[in-house]
Amino acid sequence: MSSVIESHHDDHHHGPAKGLMRWLLTTNHKDIGTLYLWFSFAMFLIGGAMAMVIRAELFQPGMQIVEPEFYNQMLTLHGLIMVFGAVMPAFVGLANWLVPMMVGAPDMALPRLNNLSFWLLPFAFGILLSSLFMEGGAPNFGWTFYAPLSTTYAPPSVTFFIFSVHIMGASSIMGSINVIVTIMNMRAPGMDLMKMPLFVWSWLITAYLLIAVMPVLAGAVTMMLMDIHFGTSFFNAAGGGDPVLFQHIFWFFGHPEVYIMILPAFGIVSHIIETFSRKQLFGYSSMVWAMLSIAILSFVVWAHHMFTVGMPLAAELFFMWATMLIAVPTGVKVFNWVATMFKGSITYETPMLFAISFVVLFTIGGFSGLMLAIVPADFQYHDTYFVVAHFHYVLVPGSIFSIMAAVYYWIPKWTGNMYDERLGRLHFWLSFVGVNVTFFPQHWIGLAGMPRRYPDYALQFADWNMVSTAGAFLFGASQILFLFIVLKTVMGGKKATRQVWEGARGLEWLVESPAPYHTFSTPPKVN
Amino acid sequence: MEYQKYYVPESSKFPIFAAFSLFIVIIGASSTINSLDNPESNASLILYTGLACFLATLFFWFRQVVKENNAGLESAQLSQSFVYGMAWFIFSEVMFFAAFFGALFYVRSFAVPWLGGEGEKGLANMLWQDFEATWPLINTPDGGKAFVIAAKSMSFPGWENISHWLPLYNTIVLLSSSVTVHFAHLGLKKGNKKTFNIWLGITVLLALIFVGLQAAEYYEAYEHFGLTLNSGIYGSTFFMLTGFHGFHVMLGGLMLAVMLIRSVFYGHFNEHKHFGFEAASWYWHFVDVVWVMLFLFVYIL
Numbered sequence: 079m080s081s082v083i084e085s086h087h088d089d090h091h092h093g094p095a096k097g098l099m100r101w102l103l104t105t106n107h108k109d110i111g112t113l114y115l116w117f118s119f120a121m122f123l124i125g126g127a128m129a130m131v132i133r134a135e136l137f138q139p140g141m142q143i144v145e146p147e148f149y150n151q152m153l154t155l156h157g158l159i160m161v162f163g164a165v166m167p168a169f170v171g172l173a174n175w176l177v178p179m180m181v182g183a184p185d186m187a188l189p190r191l192n193n194l195s196f197w198l199l200p201f202a203f204g205i206l207l208s209s210l211f212m213e214g215g216a217p218n219f220g221w222t223f224y225a226p227l228s229t230t231y232a233p234p235s236v237t238f239f240i241f242s243v244h245i246m247g248a249s250s251i252m253g254s255i256n257v258i259v260t261i262m263n264m265r266a267p268g269m270d271l272m273k274m275p276l277f278v279w280s281w282l283i284t285a286y287l288l289i290a291v292m293p294v295l296a297g298a299v300t301m302m303l304m305d306i307h308f309g310t311s312f313f314n315a316a317g318g319g320d321p322v323l324f325q326h327i328f329w330f331f332g333h334p335e336v337y338i339m340i341l342p343a344f345g346i347v348s349h350i351i352e353t354f355s356r357k358q359l360f361g362y363s364s365m366v367w368a369m370l371s372i373a374i375l376s377f378v379v380w381a382h383h384m385f386t387v388g389m390p391l392a393a394e395l396f397f398m399w400a401t402m403l404i405a406v407p408t409g410v411k412v413f414n415w416v417a418t419m420f421k422g423s424i425t426y427e428t429p430m431l432f433a434i435s436f437v438v439l440f441t442i443g444g445f446s447g448l449m450l451a452i453v454p455a456d457f458q459y460h461d462t463y464f465v466v467a468h469f470h471y472v473l474v475p476g477s478i479f480s481i482m483a484a485v486y487y488w489i490p491k492w493t494g495n496m497y498d499e500r501l502g503r504l505h506f507w508l509s510f511v512g513v514n515v516t517f518f519p520q521h522w523i524g525l526a527g528m529p530r531r532y533p534d535y536a537l538q539f540a541d542w543n544m545v546s547t548a549g550a551f552l553f554g555a556s557q558i559l560f561l562f563i564v565l566k567t568v569m570g571g572k573k574a575t576r577q578v579w580e581g582a583r584g585l586e587w588l589v590e591s592p593a594p595y596h597t598f599s600t601p602p603k604v605n
Numbered sequence: 606m607e608y609q610k611y612y613v614p615e616s617s618k619f620p621i622f623a624a625f626s627l628f629i630v631i632i633g634a635s636s637t638i639n640s641l642d643n644p645e646s647n648a649s650l651i652l653y654t655g656l657a658c659f660l661a662t663l664f665f666w667f668r669q670v671v672k673e674n675n676a677g678l679e680s681a682q683l684s685q686s687f688v689y690g691m692a693w694f695i696f697s698e699v700m701f702f703a704a705f706f707g708a709l710f711y712v713r714s715f716a717v718p719w720l721g722g723e724g725e726k727g728l729a730n731m732l733w734q735d736f737e738a739t740w741p742l743i744n745t746p747d748g749g750k751a752f753v754i755a756a757k758s759m760s761f762p763g764w765e766n767i768s769h770w771l772p773l774y775n776t777i778v779l780l781s782s783s784v785t786v787h788f789a790h791l792g793l794k795k796g797n798k799k800t801f802n803i804w805l806g807i808t809v810l811l812a813l814i815f816v817g818l819q820a821a822e823y824y825e826a827y828e829h830f831g832l833t834l835n836s837g838i839y840g841s842t843f844f845m846l847t848g849f850h851g852f853h854v855m856l857g858g859l860m861l862a863v864m865l866i867r868s869v870f871y872g873h874f875n876e877h878k879h880f881g882f883e884a885a886s887w888y889w890h891f892v893d894v895v896w897v898m899l900f901l902f903v904y905i906l
Contacts, residue, residue: 095616103616187686190666194620201628205635237639241631248627251697259689263682289697297704301845307638309752309834310841312708315732316747318838320716327704390725 094595102197105189106595107174110196112492114171115485117199119561121163122478124207126554128156133516133550135533136543149533150218151210157221161339162246163203165473168481169342170195170253173281175492177257179586179593180275182266182602187259195253202245209235220531222332225313225324229305236306240299247292254285254292261285266585268604272363275584279366280345283373287334287341290377295331298324322387329380337376340440340472341369343480344411347433349584350487351415354430355422356581360414368407368414375404385456394453401451405444412441427579428502432483435475435510443471446521461531464524470517474553475510482509482560489567490574494592497567505563508556515549619666626662629655671873671881684880691884695891698853702895705849709842709902713740717838720746745837755832759822759843761905771822772904775815776896779854782811783893786861786886796876798868805865805882808889812858819851846903850895857892860885 094100094109101113131152135143144152174192178185186192209216214233217223228236261282265274274282301324304310311317313324344365352359359365381389381397415437424430446468450456459465482505490496519542524530528539535543574591585604589597633652640646673679715726721738722730730736733746741758745751762770786808792800823844826832834844864882867873874882 100616102621103618105616105620187683188690190617190620191690193617194623197621197624198627201624201631205628205631234639237635238631241635245627245631251694255690255693255697258693259686262689263686289693290700293697293701294704294707297701297708301705301708303638304834304841304845307641310845311745311752311838312841314751315716315720315729316750317745317752317836317841318717318720318742319712319841320719323708323711323716326711327708330704330707388726 103193105185105193107178107186107189107192108492108593108595110186110192111171111174111176113196114167114174114199117196118164118166118168118171118481119564121159121167121203123557123561125156125159125164126557128152128159129550130554132156133547136535137547138544139535139537139540141534144533146533147215147218150220150531151216153531154217154220154223155206155210158206158217159203160473161221161335162243163199165339165477165481166250167199169281169284169339169477170250170257172277172342172346172481172484172488173253173257176488176586177260177278177281178264179589179597180278180584181261181264181269182585182598182604183260183264184596184598186256187264188256191252192256195249195256198245198249202242202249205238205242205245209238212238222328223302224328225302225305225321228324229302229313232306237303240303243299244296247296250288250292254288257281257285258289266598266601266604272366273604275345276348276359276362276365277342277345280341280343280369283369284338284341287338287373287376291331291334291338294327295335298327298331301327322384322389325384325387326381329383330377332383333380334373334376336469336472337372339477341373343436343440343477344369346480346484346487347415347436348418350429350433350483351418351437353487353579353581353583354427354433355419355424357418357422360417360420361410364410365414368410371407372404375400375407379404382451382456385453386460398451398453402448405448408444412437412444427486428497428499428506429483429487431503431506431510432479432486435506436479436483439471439475439479439513443468443473443476446471459524461529462524463520463528463530466530467517467520467524470520474517475513479509479513485564487579488586489564490578491586491591491593493568493571494574494590495567495569495571496574496578497563497571501559501563501566505556505559508559509553512549512553512556516546516553517549519543519546519549617669619662619669622662623659623666626655626658630659631655671867674878674881675873687880687884691887695887698891702846702849702898705842705846706898706902709846712838712842717742740839742837742839752837753831753833753835755826755830755836755840757830758832758839759826759830759904771818771825772900775818775822776900778811778815778818779893779896782808782815783890785811786889790883790886793874793879793882794876798874801874802865802869805861805868809858809862809865812854812861815854816851816858819847819854822847843903846899850892850899853892853895857885857889860888 094106095103101109104110104113131144132149135141135149174186177183206216212233212235214235216235217228217233217239219227219232219236223239261274261278301310301312305312305314305319311319313319313321315321348359348365379397379401381393382401385394385397419434426434446464450459450465450468486497486502523539523542523546526539528535576590577587578591579587585602586593588602629651633648633650633655636648637646637652640648715724717738717740718724719726719729720732720736721727723738733748735748736744736746741760743755743758745754748754759772767773785804789801789804789808792798792804832840832843834840864874864885867881
């Protein structure tokens with residue numbers, strides 16, 4: 079895509095306000111993007127610290143460091159914080175920074191709503207975290223909060239949990255409406271849907287999924303609230319309800335949710351592989367159609383999370399086949415990335431290292447997902463560490479690696495400074511080794527039968543758990559290096575050019591680095 | 606679509622106030638609900654303070670948007686953003702109701718028949734072997750131990766009693782209100798403000814009548830039928846579906862009432878610019894469609 083930016087002279091060129099008020103009152107998509115990204119990083123460190131507690135406890139069999147009750151709270155909060163506090167806000171932050179620049183808009187379509195979407199999050203997570211200090215402790219029923227564990231047997235803080243989930247959902251819905259409206263209504267003239275950068279496409283689809291499923295999650299927690307406090311019986315068979323109903327509603331939200339956490343990654347990785355292979359993407363439209371198919375299929379596969387709960391055979395078969403079908407568009411994407419690299423003039427800067435390892439490790443997570451999709455095999459794997467290994471492979475070297483790749487790729491555009499390439503590569507290799515040492519052995523201990531979500535385990539799992547914990551601490555420590563690299567880049571460094579990367583294409587690479595506070599005040603023309 | 610110079614608003618105090626007051630609301634709501642058994646608790650004060658702050662923020666925020674609009678600050682493009690925004694917001698509401706309808710369909714098609722011993726998972730009947738599956742489910746599986754058995758459901762009482770059947774009147778009221786709001790819209794598009802005001806006024810009145818009838822129905826359910834939130838899954842789905850719908854009727858009615866006040870007292874809206882009203886009327890039609898689904902699946906079938 080080649081583009082020309084019209085010369086624009088601003089008559090109301092207002093810069094940011096000063097001090098704290100800038101961040102509280104801002105309506106600027108770049109400020110809000112920055113807020114989202116820092117918030118997500120803070121949550122990543124908090125959720126990561128909880129993971130360290132979990133792994134430290136599992137270093138050796140027997141009860142070592144924490145009480146089982148506290149272990150359950152760590153497990154629950156780790157999941158909730160990483161999903162809703164780290165991965166999702168990071169992608170929303172990237173969308174805020176990049177979507178308006180990529181489509182040639184001055185800002186998000188609804189800038190004040192954008193501010194509200196962000197500022198709800200610190201309050202929601204403040205309440206969620208404060209539940210650690212409440213009577214009865216924090217939520218302890220796992221991030222999937224299955225009834226009746228989360229209703230009949232829940233601690234009193236579950237009420238605070240329910241309302242904080244409502245607020246997170248409201249934030250996501252408003253943020254997604256903003257993204258969709260920006261993409262549908264604010265594209266520069268000439269930018270047809272099929273000319274949009276893939277990151278924009280991935281977010282258009284993600285936002286649609288979010289608006290479709292976050293209200294369902296709100297419905298689920300509302301039913302919980304009513305069951306706990308107001309005597310309804312949605313999830314209580316004694317009144318004619320069904321605890322399994324909870325799982326159906328939760329996973330109707332939950333499965334699209336896991337694609338919400340990977341689709342933007344697909345967009346990011348496509349851009350990075352294209353740039354550092356110095357080639358055009360092998361197949362643009364097949365990428366778009368693959369993402370659309372994945373999004374549509376995501377609504378009809380939810381019950382593959384519940385194969386052992388006791389569903390009719392027809393349902394088990396339907397959800398098995400529908401799930402396996404998803405491998406087709408996902409395969410299209412993986413081959414597309416590989417074909418893009420084929421015969422390219424590849425260089426291995428940090429974003430590219432993260433992107434390539436994304437392709438390999440995400441594919442491993444995808445394959446273990448296919449194994450789990452097979453009903454009779456899942457009867458063996460269900461609720462073992464094999465599942466833990468599977469979803470951490472798609473979330474850590476999947477979603478999180480793509481976020482890190484995006485930060486290295488676009489941070490010169492955000493700050494005007496190049497990051498330290500040597501430190502970036504060091505961070506990559508430490509993370510890469512750490513992640514594999516942590517999660518690969520969990521496949522084996524899972525297949526050998528170690529159940530998930532217990533603070534203790536049988537002796538035969540001891541060796542690999544020890545290895546896994548060592549890897550986790552390596553991975554955790556290397557994120558401090560990431561924080562250092564980002565701070566160092568914000569403070570200074572080699573000045574970045576407009577294009578930053580030799581092979582980079584797209585509207586955001588045509589404006590100066592750092593990008594001006596208001597990128598476009600009149601729409602650029604896209605040929 | 607015409608492309609003009611972009612409109613970018615200055616920084617704003619409204620969102621942070623809204624976020625902070627919602628923070629107070631959820632602390633208040635959670636504390637109130639957690640101390641329902643404690644009559645000495647003052648937690649509800651936090652809830653009401655938060656709600657008051659939130660509503661005030663919304664009032665000033667919307668007033669600001671209306672002012673900007675009347676001052677001509679909003680480009681055609683921004684107006685179009687509001688149109689898309691409202692449409693997607695209604696879609697999110699559709700999905701919220703879908704969760705509750707999904708629960709209703711699931712218990713009616715699977716959970717309750719299984720508990721009664723029917724179908725592939727009929728083994729569930731061994732939990733309460735005397736239980737017979739019926740819908741509306743009046744006798745709860747546990748025979749009224751944990752849950753209260755109602756005297757009667759709200760379902761279709763048969764043709765001979767149809768004249769006493771409240772939901773039928775509710776349906777007539779709400780369906781006609783969708784027509785009257787459409788008449789208001791037609792009047793406005795012809796530039797006839799008087800027609801607009803009258804039909805919109807009638808619509809708001811019908812909204813009030815609906816809410817009143819719904820309150821009467823709830824009173825009847827609680828006082829005469831013993832049908833409460835505690836009456837097992839039938840009561841749960843009945844009250845949650847009609848309750849959330851009623852809440853949305855109040856919200857939609859409030860939106861329409863605000864539009865009426867804006868039109869009558871402030872002279873807002875003309876044949877070209879009236880998206881505020883159109884958004885409210887879309888919402889109203891949406892609420893109406895939800896009621897048709899409710900009437901069909903909660904009351905009749």
